[in-house]
Every structure is written in C-alpha cells, then in structure tokens.
Amino acid sequence: MAPRPDLTNVPDADVVALAQRGREDAFREIVRRYERPVFSLIYRMVRDSATSEDLAQDTFIKVLNHIDKYRPEFKLSSWLFKIANNVAIDHLRRKQLDTISVSGSPNAATESEIEATSFEIADGAESALDAMEARELGGSIEKAIAKLRPEYRACIMLRHVEDRSYEEIAATLDLPLGTVKTYIHRARIELRGYLEHLRE
Amino acid sequence: MQHRHLLPNELDLLVDDEAGFGMAPLRAHVESCAECADQLAAAQRVAGGLDRLTRFAPSPGFANRVMAQVQVIEPWHVALTETAKGLVPRNRTLRVVMATTAALLATGISGAAVWLSLRTDVALYLGSSIAERARVVVGDGATSLARTLLGEGASTLLGSGPGVLIAGTVGLLLSGAATAVALRSLATASRRTRE
Structure with a gap:
C-alpha cells in the first residue's frame, strides 16, 4: 500500500472528510491538533488534572465516534469546544471542585517541566522585573479564573486563550451574542477586582 | 471630546481594540483623563495576562488512549x-x-x-426455461432440506400450494437477513488495521 500523505498542513475540513472515509491517521491528526486546546479549556474549568484528562478523552471519543454527523458549515474546533464545555459543565454540576494548581502544567512532574510549562512570560518583557511581574500576574490570573463562574471561565478562555470572536463564542456555547459580551465584561471586571492587589 | 469618565463597557471596547465609529472620542478622552487612562491600563494589563496564558498538554499517550476507544469504521x-x-x-x-x-x-x-x-420469442423461451429450471432446483432443494430437518410431513406440505407460498416467504426473509449480515460483515471487515 502506498504511504499515507502527511496531514499536518491539511485544513481541518479535509482532515474530517478523510476521517469520515475511515482513515485512522485523520482521526489521530484531529486528536493531535486539538488535544492541548481541549484539555486546557477543560482543565481551567474543572481544575483537576486526572478529571480533565478523562473529560477531554470523553470529548474526543464523542466527536470521533460521531464524525459522520459533522456539519462542514460549523468549524471543527467550535464543535470540539462546544462538547468540551458541555462535558465540563455537566461534570461541575455533578461535583463541586475547588482544587487549583497554578504553577505549570498539571502534568509536569519535574522542576524543569514545571518551569517549561509554567505561565509564559511575554516575549517583549523588558527586564527581569517585568518577567517576575508577568509570572506573578500569570499565577494570580490562574487563581482568579478559578474563582469565576464556569460560564464566565469558558467565555474568557475562548476569547483570550483561543482568540475567538464574540460571534464564534456565542455559536460555540449556544449563547446569545449579548450574553457572551455580558459574561466577558463581567468576568473582566471580576478579574480586575481579584487582581487589584497587583496594581501597586 | 467626552466630559465624563468612561463606562466599563467603553473600557471593554478599548481593551478589545475595536475599530469604527465612536471609538475616536473614547481614545481622545483617555488621552486627556488620567483616571480613565489608569483604569484602561489596569484592564489592558489583565487582558494581556489572559492573552499570554498557555495551553496545557495532557499526559503522554493521551492520543493512544483516545484511539483505543474510538471505532474507526470505513x-x-x-x-x-x-x-x-x-x-x-x-x-x-x-x-x-x-x-x-x-x-x-x-x-x-x-x-x-x-x-x-x-427476438422476443427466443427471449421468452430462454426466460421461461431458466425460470423453470430455477424453480425445480429451488423446490427440490427446499423439499430435501425440509425432509431432512422436519420429516416427511413437512416435505408433503411444501409440495402443496400454500406450502410453496410459505417456503417462498421464508426464503425471501432468509435471503434478506443474509444480505444484511453480509453488508455488516463487509463493514466490519473493512475496519482499518491500527497503525
């Protein structure tokens, strides 16, 4: 059999079309592309590494086992985020969680891994003081996000981490556009309040 | 020039770097009002911090664990x-x-x-010959099978008019079921070998 072409640069819609034709490498490519965004969104919602992995796994299984039902007019990432958000919200409804980890990746085991995956300092940080402030702000923001309502968290994550427009967030979360704007507005105000102590 | 402080939603517009009608007066106000400039700086600082949040990676082997539970069906x-x-x-x-x-x-x-x-006469002759031959083969086969499985009584019933009807219906149902099973087997057999 001829070797399969590399799917790295193939657009999402084409990868999905290949997956719908039963190509396992296309399934794997979808997981490869979106495991980090989906896991991060869920992790910031539920704040527990093992649970987040289980929920991210559930998200991908749901999507991939129903890939034949994918509608091309909807972005694949939006579909994934929608299911990830629903899975996380369902979990939070079942169980209240308040465990938080703010320094580094939830799966970082060693000091160097924690360092490598911890809050990223802005590339343009001008001095060590700026870098320290950015790190402090990152940790504080993670803590502050954990205090937000889950609906606010999802909106803020999609807006700032996934760089989605308000319209895309509304479509992804099945919310009216005005509600999304309100949630993000309120979330920012709350975050500003939580981070007030860093202003000085 | 605006003579009141900016409202929170107006600050949001500036944070989102919105373009368009109505933004210029807001920007002009910020330039002349230290309090609003300070508010905006704080809001931009938080938004900047959010923008710089990184994505976390799941533990190694995540994709394999997912794929182990996904049915890849061609x-x-x-x-x-x-x-x-x-x-x-x-x-x-x-x-x-x-x-x-x-x-x-x-x-x-x-x-x-x-x-x-x-040549309709030839076509009719060939068609009826083939149909007759098929009827005899199927009938003999069914009678023999019924005799083997159910005994002499069943084979007598099969030879009668209603018996033929029943046998035909059962045959149709069986062939339908066999077709369904065959299609299902084809789909299952086409399941791709894991890479």
Missing part, C-alpha cells in the same frame, strides 16, 4: 471503491488489456441483450 461504499481500486493493476499495459477485455465483454453482453430484445 463506510461500505468507501470499502467497495477501495476494493475496486485495488483490483485495477498498477502496470499500464495490464490496465489497457483489462480495460479492453472489459469493453469487449460489455459490448458482447450489450449486443446479446439487443439481439434478444429484437
């Missing part, structure tokens, strides 16, 4: 197309030979069909 029509493609030889000469043979066969069959359609 649809039957894709499997059929792929199988057909697999039958086409890679060698150009062989492909030409195969295509020529197929074209000759198709032409021959079409010609025979046209000839038969023009």
Whole structure:
C-alpha cells in the first residue's frame, strides 16, 4: 500500500472528510491538533488534572465516534469546544471542585517541566522585573479564573486563550451574542477586582 | 471630546481594540483623563495576562488512549471503491488489456441483450426455461432440506400450494437477513488495521 500523505498542513475540513472515509491517521491528526486546546479549556474549568484528562478523552471519543454527523458549515474546533464545555459543565454540576494548581502544567512532574510549562512570560518583557511581574500576574490570573463562574471561565478562555470572536463564542456555547459580551465584561471586571492587589 | 469618565463597557471596547465609529472620542478622552487612562491600563494589563496564558498538554499517550476507544469504521461504499481500486493493476499495459477485455465483454453482453430484445420469442423461451429450471432446483432443494430437518410431513406440505407460498416467504426473509449480515460483515471487515 502506498504511504499515507502527511496531514499536518491539511485544513481541518479535509482532515474530517478523510476521517469520515475511515482513515485512522485523520482521526489521530484531529486528536493531535486539538488535544492541548481541549484539555486546557477543560482543565481551567474543572481544575483537576486526572478529571480533565478523562473529560477531554470523553470529548474526543464523542466527536470521533460521531464524525459522520459533522456539519462542514460549523468549524471543527467550535464543535470540539462546544462538547468540551458541555462535558465540563455537566461534570461541575455533578461535583463541586475547588482544587487549583497554578504553577505549570498539571502534568509536569519535574522542576524543569514545571518551569517549561509554567505561565509564559511575554516575549517583549523588558527586564527581569517585568518577567517576575508577568509570572506573578500569570499565577494570580490562574487563581482568579478559578474563582469565576464556569460560564464566565469558558467565555474568557475562548476569547483570550483561543482568540475567538464574540460571534464564534456565542455559536460555540449556544449563547446569545449579548450574553457572551455580558459574561466577558463581567468576568473582566471580576478579574480586575481579584487582581487589584497587583496594581501597586 | 467626552466630559465624563468612561463606562466599563467603553473600557471593554478599548481593551478589545475595536475599530469604527465612536471609538475616536473614547481614545481622545483617555488621552486627556488620567483616571480613565489608569483604569484602561489596569484592564489592558489583565487582558494581556489572559492573552499570554498557555495551553496545557495532557499526559503522554493521551492520543493512544483516545484511539483505543474510538471505532474507526470505513463506510461500505468507501470499502467497495477501495476494493475496486485495488483490483485495477498498477502496470499500464495490464490496465489497457483489462480495460479492453472489459469493453469487449460489455459490448458482447450489450449486443446479446439487443439481439434478444429484437427476438422476443427466443427471449421468452430462454426466460421461461431458466425460470423453470430455477424453480425445480429451488423446490427440490427446499423439499430435501425440509425432509431432512422436519420429516416427511413437512416435505408433503411444501409440495402443496400454500406450502410453496410459505417456503417462498421464508426464503425471501432468509435471503434478506443474509444480505444484511453480509453488508455488516463487509463493514466490519473493512475496519482499518491500527497503525
């Protein structure tokens, strides 16, 4: 059999079309592309590494086992985020969680891994003081996000981490556009309040 | 120039770097109002911090764990197309030979069909002969099977009018079930080998 072409640069819609034709490498490519965004969104919602992995796994299984039902007019990432958000919200409804980890990746085991995956300092940080402030702000923001309502968290994550427009967030979360704007507005105000102590 | 402090939603517009009508007065106000400039700086600082949040990675082997629970099924029509493609030889000469043979066969069959359609008496004779032969073969087979499985009484019933009807219905149901099972098997067999 001829070797399969590399799917790295193939657009999402084409990868999905290949997956719908039963190509396992296309399934794997979808997981490869979106495991980090989906896991991060869920992790910031539920704040527990093992649970987040289980929920991210559930998200991908749901999507991939129903890939034949994918509608091309909807972005694949939006579909994934929608299911990830629903899975996380369902979990939070079942169980209240308040465990938080703010320094580094939830799966970082060693000091160097924690360092490598911890809050990223802005590339343009001008001095060590700026870098320290950015790190402090990152940790504080993670803590502050954990205090937000889950609906606010999802909106803020999609807006700032996934760089989605308000319209895309509304479509992804099945919310009216005005509600999304309100949630993000309120979330920012709350975050500003939580981070007030860093202003000085 | 605006003579009141900015409202929170107006600060949001500036944080989102919105463009368009109405933004210029807001920007002009910020330039002249230290309090609003301070508010905006704080809001931008938080938004900047959010923008710089990184994505976390799940533990190694996540994709394999997902794939272990995903059913990768090749649809039957894709499997059929792929199988057909697999039958086409890679060698150009062989492909030409195969295509020529197929074209000759198709032409021959079409010609025979046209000839038969023009000679209705021959077509009717051949059709009835084939149907009669098929009826005898199926009937004998069914009677023999019924005798083996259910005894002499069943074979007598099968020989009667209602018996033929029942046997025909059962036969149709069985062939329908067999077709469904065959299609299902084809789909399952087409499941791709894990890489």
